[in-house]
Amino acid sequence: MIVSLAPRVVGELREIAGAPHVLTAVEDLIAYGYDATWYEARPVAVVLPATTAEVAAVHRLATRERIALVPRAMGSGLSGGSVPLEGSLILAVPRMNRILEIDEVNRVAIVQSGVINAALQDAVESRGLFYPPDPSSLRQSAIGGNVAENAGGARCLKYGVTADYVVALEIVLPDGTIVRTGGKMLKNATGYDLRALYAGAEGTLGTITEITLRLLPKPRFTRTALAAFARIDDATATVRAVMASGLLPASIELMDRLTIRCVEENAPAGLPLGSDAVLLFAVDGNYEAIVDEELATIAEIASAHGATETRVAASAAESARLWEARRAVSPALARRTPNKLGEDVCVPLSEIGEMVRRIREIAQRYDLQIPVFGHAGDGNLHPNILCDRRNREEMVRVRAAAREIFEAAVALGGTLSGEHGIGLLKKQFIELDVGSAALGLMRRIKDAVDPLGIMNPGKIFPDPGGADAFDLP
C-alpha cells in the first residue's frame, strides 16, 4: 500500500491541474479524510481539477501508476463513500462548479459535477423552472455527489429521486476514457441505460464530470401544513391514509418526539414540543384553490386519525422556517451525544407503522435513544442511534441494534438504504438485502468496468470475513 506519492507523480499531477490545485500537506490530508460520517482516513494527496480533460488525465496517471482514486464532491455523504482508503488519491470536483446551460425550450440544465444543488435550484427557479430533488443537504452537497448517491429529498415523494432527472452524463472511466451517454431528449431506449448504472454507483465505476438534468415548470403555489400527534402510530396511519386517499402531496415528513426537541433546541420553529410525532406536509400545484382544498383534506384525514393539532403555515416565511428546521434535523440530533449512527432504511409504505414500532422496540431492548425522522411518504426512515463512540460497552449495543434495524427493514420487504448509499457504513450488510446472485452481478459489472480496482476501493462490497464496518477503517 502506498503511503505517499513519488515526487515524480506529484509533479505530473501539478502539471495536469496546476500546482496550487494539488495538495500534499498533512493538514490537507487530514481535511480530505472524512465525510459526514465518523470515518476518518488519510489520502496520499488531493487533486482539484477544473475540466473534464484534467479529470481524464488524472485517471490515466492513476491507471498507469495503479493509484486508487476517490471522487469527492462536498463530503456531505452519510455512508462514508468519499472517505479514502489508506493510499488513495482524492479527486475533488468543487472547482468544476459551472452551470453550463439552462435550456428553457428543452427544459434541461447542463452542469458540471461540482455545482451545489441549491445553486442550481436558485438558477432555474429564477426562470420559472424547477429541479425537484431536494436532499436536506441541498446547500452543502453537489450534483455529482447527488447523482453518485442517487440522492432523494422531501419532494421526491411526488417527483422522484435524482436518477429520475438524469437525462445525460459525461463520465470518465477508470482508465481515462471519456464516455458521453444520453442527450437532451427525455426518452432513450438505445442500448443499456448507463445513466441508471452510474446513478448510485458511489464513485466506484468512474468520475462523473457533467450532468444533464431534466427540469419541470415551477408549480405556482406551494403550501405547508403541520399535524401533531400524541401517538406516533396515529401519524404513520395518517401517512397511509393520505396516500390511499388519491392525493399526492409533494412531501410528507415525519419527526418523532426526540427529533422535535432537538430541532427546537437548535432554532425554535414552533414545533409542538411534547407531541409524540409531527408530520409536515407540502402540497403544490398551479391553482391556489385546489392546493388549499387538498391541504384541507389532508388536515381532515389527520384529525380523523387522532391528530391533536393541525396547522397551515400562514406565510412563506413560516413555511420556510419549518422546512429549514426539518433540514437541520440530522446535525441537530448531535446536540445530545457526541456521536450518532444515522440509518436510512426504506420500507414499502404499508409497513411504515410496523417499522417505526420495531425501531422503538429495538431501542427499548438495547436501552438506546433512537430518534426517528424521515421522508415518511415514501417509506424512507432515518433512525439515528445516539451514542458515544468512546463508550465501548454502549457501542456493542449500538452495533447489535443497528443490525436488528437492518434485518427488520429487509424482513418487511424493504432495503438498507433509501438514499444515502452503502459506502463503508453498510457494506457488511449488503448481501443480507440484495442476495448473493445480485451481489455477484454487481461484482461482475465492477470488475468489467474497473479491472484494476482503482476506483473508490473498499466501498459497497463487503470485506470477506469482516464483521461490520462501524469502526472502520
Add this chain to the structure above:
Amino acid sequence: MEFVETKLGFQEPDVPPESVFNQCVRCGLCLPTCPTYVETLVETSGPRGRIALIKAVSEGRLDLTSPGFMHQMSECLDCRACEAVCPSGVAYGRLLEPARTQIERATAERRPLFARLVRGFALGMLFSNMALMRFAAALLRFYQRSGLRRFAHESGLLRGLNLESLEALAPAMSRRFFVPSGELRRTTHGVSKATAFMHAGCVMHVAFAEVDEATVRVLTRCGCDVVTPRDQGCCGAIAVHAGEMELGRKLAKRNIESFERSGADVYVVNAAGCGSTLKEYGHLFEADTAWSERASAFSAKVRDVTEFLDAIGIAPELGRIDGVVTYQEPCHLAHAQRITAAPRRLLASIPGLILREMDESSLCCGSAGIYNVTQPEMAGRLQERKVANIVAVDPAFVATANPGCALQVAAGIRKAGRAIEVKHIVELLDEAYAAYKPTSRASSARAASTLA
C-alpha cells in the same frame, strides 16, 4: 508504516475545549457560508477543515506549530459565519481564539526581536492605555496630514521597514477625538428611559470620533441619559483575536469594574466587533468562578447600539435622506451577535431612504481586525468581492455598524473609483434627526407608521 514522533500539542491554560470540537458532526452546512472556503473551494480553508485540524492537534496527530495549521488559524477571519448556521451548535469562536493563543505562546520566542517589540508595544501599551493611544493617534494624524506620509512612501522608507500594509491599514484619524469625560449627558426629550454607559472604544474614539458623537446625540435624542466614564478602555477584542488571552482578561476586568461603578442600566456599544467580545467576557474567565460570574452579569447588560435603539423605540421625528442604501452586515453583529433585523428596521425608518439588499451581505468583507496585515491576499480578494456586490445594486450609501468594515469597504470603493458614501447607521439616524423639519407632516406621518 507509521513514524511515531511526538507532536507539540495544546497546553493549559486556554486549551480549545474537546466538548466544542466533538460537537461537530461534519455535516458541511457551514462551508458555503465561509468566506475563505467560497474563495478557495478547499476543504482545509473551511470551518469543517479547521475544526478537524484543531481536533488533530488535540489528539496528538498534528503539531501545533505545523505551517499549515498556523496558516489556517491565521487565514480564518474569525467572522463566525460558520457558527451562526451550525445546527449542531458548535461554538467555533471558542475553538479559534484559544488555538491562536496556543500558537502565540508556542512561537513567541521564535519571532524576531523587533517584531516582538512592536507587537508587545502595540498590544501591551497602546490598547491598554487610552491616553497613550490618543497620543499615538495625534502623531499619526500629523504624519497623515503633514506631507510626511508622502515622503515615507516616495522614499521607500516604509517598504524598507516592511510596514507598507500596516501603514495603509491605519485609518485616517479624526480631527477631534472623542475623549470620555465622565460627565452625564441628559436626554434631550422627555423623561429618561434608561441610563446608557457609552463604550467609546479604542480605535473608535480616535478614528471615528464622529460616530461616537453621533451615538451620544441619537441616544439622548431617543430618551436616554448617557455616561461615558473615564476609566473605561479597549474591549480587548484585538488582544483576544491575536491570541493574547491574558491581556484580554486584564482589559475585560477594567471595563467590568468601570461599568459596575457607573451604575448605568445598559452598556451600549457602536462597534460590532467590540460588542461581540464584550458579550462573551464570560468565556475569558472559565477557570475563575468569581470573575466568570461578574463577567456574565456584565455581558448580559451589553447591547449593540442598533439592538438597543430598536428595542427602546426611536424618536419618530426623522427628516428625509433621499437615496438608495445597502446594508453591509458586520460579521460580529450578524453572526456573533445574531442581530440582523434591527439594523434594517432602523434604516427603513428613515424617510426617503430606500434599502436595497446586496448579494452576500453577510459574507465577510475581509477586514477582520489586523487581517489586512496578516493575510493581505485573502483580504484583498474578499474586499473586491464585496465591492462588486455593492456596486451591483448601485447605492448612494453603504450602511454598516462596525469601524473595521467601514474602513475596508470605503477603501475598496475608493480603489474601484466609485463615489459611494460609507456610513454607520447611527450617523444616518443622526443626520435624519438634524434634517427634521417640524412642518413636513408627511415625513413624520411616515416615520410614525414605520414604527407602528
